[in-house]
Amino acid sequence: MNTTSGFRPGLFAGKHVAITGAGRGIGAAIAEYLVRDGATVFAHLGRDGNQSHWHFPAGGDDQKNLTTCCGDLSDEAEAKAMAEKAMDALDHVDILINNAGTMLGRVPASKMTAAHYRQVSDLNAQSVVVVTTGLLPALQKATSQAAIVNVTSISANTGGSPGSSIYSAAKGFVSTYTRSLATELAGDNIRVNAISPGTIDTDFHQRYSTKEKLARTAANTPLGRLGTAEDCVSACLFLAAPEMSGYITGQIIGINGGIAF
Numbered sequence: 001m002n003t004t005s006g007f008r009p010g011l012f013a014g015k016h017v018a019i020t021g022a023g024r025g026i027g028a029a030i031a032e033y034l035v036r037d038g039a040t041v042f043a044h045l046g047r048d049g050n051q052s053h054w055h056f057p058a059g060g061d062d063q064k065n066l067t068t069c070c071g072d073l074s075d076e077a078e079a080k081a082m083a084e085k086a087m088d089a090l091d092h093v094d095i096l097i098n099n100a101g102t103m104l105g106r107v108p109a110s111k112m113t114a115a116h117y118r119q120v121s122d123l124n125a126q127s128v129v130v131v132t133t134g135l136l137p138a139l140q141k142a143t144s145q146a147a148i149v150n151v152t153s154i155s156a157n158t159g160g161s162p163g164s165s166i167y168s169a170a171k172g173f174v175s176t177y178t179r180s181l182a183t184e185l186a187g188d189n190i191r192v193n194a195i196s197p198g199t200i201d202t203d204f205h206q207r208y209s210t211k212e213k214l215a216r217t218a219a220n221t222p223l224g225r226l227g228t229a230e231d232c233v234s235a236c237l238f239l240a241a242p243e244m245s246g247y248i249t250g251q252i253i254g255i256n257g258g259i260a261f
Contacts, residue, residue: 083134
């Protein structure tokens with residue numbers, strides 16, 4: 001399902017974009033669209049820099065305006081270094097997409113360790129703050145209205161399923177941080193919004209959810225299916241483009257097929 005086909009070609013041409021967590025899933029789909037549309041993109045591909053989930057080969061002509069890096073954003077120093085590299089590559093930033101994050105395993109509350117808590121919260125919450133703070137000077141230099149789009153989760157509202165308590169809490173932090181920044185940065189002509197995916201059919205849930213669980217979720221979703229990465233791309237692009245959402249800030253858009261909470 002190509003939900004991005006309705007966007008005017010070239011809408012993002014010439015825009016400078018920084019995106020984290022672009023090595024696979026939702027992040028890869030967003031970054032690939034922006035590169036193909038003519039944006040100059042700095043993409044953090046994850047800890048190992050794997051670009052194999054993209055639909056065009058690394059180093060191809062499609063990627064002449066693409067710079068990539070890798071790094072563990074749960075490490076504050078590496079998150080700061082990523083922001084500095086993006087500043088060097090882009091000069092100014094029109095769009096920042098904070099997508100990096102994952103569950104790092106389902107851990108029951110009775111087996112929670114301080115190490116797991118720190119790693120999950122540092123990756124999903126702290127990295128958003130560190131990268132955003134590091135790139136604020138570049139966002140303030142944007143050629144027009146700048147946009148930050150954070151990626152939170154439906155579990156920020158529902159609490160998630162068993163074993164995901166810290167991940168869900170970290171995503172709740174991202175949602176609140178989004179609303180707070182929207183007010184604080186409005187005077188700098190920077191809009192801040194977030195997308196909140198439900199259960200999206202990417203390798204995230206292939207790793208952390210059983211086939212039976214995914215089948216039950218699809219059956220209980222009003223639209224009768226799981227989401228796709230493309231569903232998230234279209235919502236993110238809408239929030240990133242001032243031509244379409246220039247008077248929208250501080251909002252969390254749910255992409256969950258109609259699940260109420």
